Amino acid sequence: MKKIPVKETIGSVLCHDITQIIPGKIKDRAFKKGHIIKKEDIPLLLSLGKDHIYVWEKKEGVLHENEAAERLRKLTAGAGITFSEVKEGKINFIAEYDGLLKINKELLYKLNSIGEMILVTLHNNYPVRKGKKVAGTRVIPLVIEEEKIKRAEEIIGNEKIVQVIPYKQMKVGIVTTGNEIYYGRIKDAFGAVIRKKMEEYDCEVLGQTILPDDPDKIRNAIESWIEKGADMVVCTGGMSVDPDDVTPTAIEKTGGEIITYGSPILPGAMFLLAYKKDIPILGLPGCVMYAKRTVFDLILPRLLIKERLKASDIAKYGHGGFCMECEVCRFPDCTFGKGV
Ligand SMILES: Nc1nc2c(c(=O)[nH]1)N[C@H]1C(S)=C(S)[C@@H](COP(=O)(O)OP(=O)(O)OC[C@H]3O[C@@H](n4cnc5c(N)ncnc54)[C@H](O)[C@@H]3O)O[C@H]1N2
Numbered sequence: 001m002k003k004i005p006v007k008e009t010i011g012s013v014l015c016h017d018i019t020q021i022i023p024g025k026i027k028d029r030a031f032k033k034g035h036i037i038k039k040e041d042i043p044l045l046l047s048l049g050k051d052h053i054y055v056w057e058k059k060e061g062v063l064h065e066n067e068a069a070e071r072l073r074k075l076t077a078g079a080g081i082t083f084s085e086v087k088e089g090k091i092n093f094i095a096e097y098d099g100l101l102k103i104n105k106e107l108l109y110k111l112n113s114i115g116e117m118i119l120v121t122l123h124n125n126y127p128v129r130k131g132k133k134v135a136g137t138r139v140i141p142l143v144i145e146e147e148k149i150k151r152a153e154e155i156i157g158n159e160k161i162v163q164v165i166p167y168k169q170m171k172v173g174i175v176t177t178g179n180e181i182y183y184g185r186i187k188d189a190f191g192a193v194i195r196k197k198m199e200e201y202d203c204e205v206l207g208q209t210i211l212p213d214d215p216d217k218i219r220n221a222i223e224s225w226i227e228k229g230a231d232m233v234v235c236t237g238g239m240s241v242d243p244d245d246v247t248p249t250a251i252e253k254t255g256g257e258i259i260t261y262g263s264p265i266l267p268g269a270m271f272l273l274a275y276k277k278d279i280p281i282l283g284l285p286g287c288v289m290y291a292k293r294t295v296f297d298l299i300l301p302r303l304l305i306k307e308r309l310k311a312s313d314i315a316k317y318g319h320g321g322f323c324m325e326c327e328v329c330r331f332p333d334c335t336f337g338k339g340v
């Protein structure tokens, strides 16, 4: 690459794109990398403030920004990602389908510590829709030593940093508990909320059992949904500390492995997660019925990609697990649950 006065560039090959910006009107590429400069281009180049131009001299061991960006794309993007065209050393990563965004945060940090190249992402565990821009990579200088890209390739190896995992369309059984609902003192309001949230993910609700606060009946109902083919059982009510709150006891009685009772998420403190073999059994606290977004919205997409959650996965939610309760909810485009 060498710098020459614009008037002497006729016939030379541009080594980078040149952008024209007219505030409020245009931000676009006026000249493309690789363009051979013609006499009639000179006035526009001068009007864009280019008195001198870098023209391309290909050198061994040095990569143009676009070539380097392509290498980074191949290195870091995993399943479920499509791409924008490479432009000015930059490529956007776009979700190919609805799914859960997974970011390898450790490798992301290592890559960005090398210098002269960046990969920037949305948060790990972001539920994304098809077409959502999820990340961007860019090479900072116009040309970069190939050695730096090779270093990135060594560090990352065959791991990927950004991927979108598709949801499994699960069958769900609901067990709603509470004497007040069972005996018709009040009308059930929980079932409709769960159905709506399951619909967001194209899951099928097999049915809903409404029961009094009786641990044996609740346990039987959970087991019965599993026998009928449920991939997940969702229990509502009786999750707190009153004498009539027996749902956690009932879930324990199924012999399932209790991962957590309690979560550092507000709303959602009284949440319970257990697994019977690989079938998640959830105990949802009352807040899921009335709050716009809760623990359920954070955990459900992870269960729908068949992630086996551990107590430590839940414990990490403390950082960022505090809902701002905005008047107009924009979840998932907010900070709720993004600290993990
Ligand atoms: N001493 C403490 N009390 C409570 C705590 C606590 O930590 N210490 N946590 C609070 C939190 S946080 C929540 S959330 C609730 C959890 O409530 P439960 O899941 O046990 O819900 P219930 O007690 O069964 O009911 C609460 C409320 O909601 C009505 N309800 C329940 N299910 C339905 C339904 N299917 N349809 C309509 N309405 C329903 C119920 O009648 C009650 O009014 O605990 C706090 N307490």
Ligand code: MOO
Pocket (backbone or CB within 6 Å): 265, 266, 267, 268, 269, 270, 271, 285, 286, 287, 288
């Ligand atoms: O579990 Mo409560 O739901 O924190 O609101």
